[in-house]
Amino acid sequence: MIDAHLLVSGIIFGLSMGSIYFLTAIGLSLCFGLMRVISLDQLLYYAIGAYITYSISAAIGNLWLGILCGVVVGGLAGFAVERLVFLRIYEKDITFSMITSFGILIGGVGVIKFIWGLVPRPVPVPIETQLNVLGTDVPVYRLIVILIALLVYAGIWLFLNRTIIGKAIRAGTEDVENVEGLGINVYRLFTITFIIAGALSALAGGLNSPLIMVDPQMGLEVLAFTFMVVIIGGLGSIKGTFISALLVGQVVSLGSLIYAPLAQMAPFAIMLLILLIKPTGLYGSQLLKR
């Protein structure tokens, strides 16, 4: 049987990884839910967030300020891309947005290589202290990552359920034409959603940067996992995304304790299984007509 210490640290590790997946996947999920586009370029903002965090924290020495700057830059990048590219393709087929955003992702990786070079960069962990949880030492930074993800989840929930804009966004995921009929400018909603998505992806990159090496391909590396989280949870559902992110994080983390090669494959096997049983994912609704 697995050692209890190993189990606790494995669970914490899985939770923190799940938090990162959640933050990257939520952008994709929101964009799909409201605008019916698959926005693979969220992974670009993830990488941008990590690189800005790296640069600022190397210059100033404060990681948190770096993450903040990363979030701002990620949001701005999302805004720019939405205005320049996505505004022209909302009307088109969903595969269209998939290919186009993949082009943006690859092009963005090229830009990152151009600015920062190919070498992977390390980012120092801001808090080295360990906290004792159930007799096991756990890095505090990972706990903070989990906490931030929970806060973001709560914030998104409050935003979508308690503010007028959030309610409009939620109504938009149900039926865009009706919302438009009520005199709400849906394209402004789209822009707001896109900025939020980009900022959250950048937050994920910034938070993840001390835990891994920052390199240009980092977006492509988590692409498959992010996708999987969104698919398992059901495209467009925040709650589903949250649950499936935690699930995937645990499967990856605990799976590697049991049998290392299994860790990378098991989530995909789960995804295949879920899709074949319930093609819309755990909490996904049927695709509504636009």
Add this chain to the structure above:
Amino acid sequence: MSVLKWWSGLLVAFLLLALLRVFLPLPFANEIMIFSVYAIGCNFLLGRVGFISFGQPAYLAVGAYGTAFYLFYFGTNPYIGILIGIISGFVVSLAVGPLFVRLRSDYFALVNLALAVIIFFLMQKVLAGITHGDDGLWFLTRMDSTPVLDLTQPDQFFIFAFLIAFAVWAFYKYIDDSIYGACCLGTKINEDKLKFLGYNTYNIRLLAFVIANTTTALAGSMYAIYLGFVSPEITSPARVADPIVVTILGGVGTLYGPIVGAIAYTGMKDLLSQVFGNWELIVGFLLVFIMLAGEKGIWGTLAPVLERTFTRLTAPRSAPAPRTEPGVKGT
């Protein structure tokens, strides 16, 4: 006469390709031949059936590993190796097809991506005892020289790849002109209408899926024979976009798009990575540009222009032929 007309386009295209061989270095020409066969499967799925697949490398790897296993462990004849690669691709696509083609286009893309990742880790870690993990299987020296076309020689391999590509193109042109091709296009454009006509769209899609992915597996086994080694790198998540980029670059759903796309893509990759060292930047933004400019691609833009010029040259007075969708007979 009509037979000649049917073949003329193909013959001209492959004559030009053969001419290209004179000007281009051999490895480059070989790469183009294999890549175009690789891309036509994706092109067929995307342009005819409306399925976008981010998992084509999975089937490429199936074909490549089918060939590699045979040549590494059992036999020495590369022709039988290619045959085994094709058969394994056929079996795998027939096994996963019934599950996959039920899904919507966007989910289909992601499930295929998942399959590519699964096969990647399967070959890299889980089956490392058989596949030798990241080191890959090397069997270049194990292959026998065959009497007529010696596949171990790169220049003779080119002739072989050329013939294969010609056969594949003739096959796909035949499909395009058949009723089945029209049905495929029908499932993409208006599935409900096709159901009204009494066709079983599920079977049409399944057949298209199997045809396309068997072709991709063929490309994989050609890669294996040409390079003489196979490693999990062939299906790595970073390369999933290659066939899609080639397809879009050439022009989605056009017959010769994959060839043009393969030439443009390999050319750009080779030239730009020498000069610039940063070809992703160009490829990525080119992709966005092509999509925004109307997703026609290089061949999709060129073809109408060429056709118009050609008609004007041959029949200067007659009205231009009515443009019809490929696969649909003109009225």
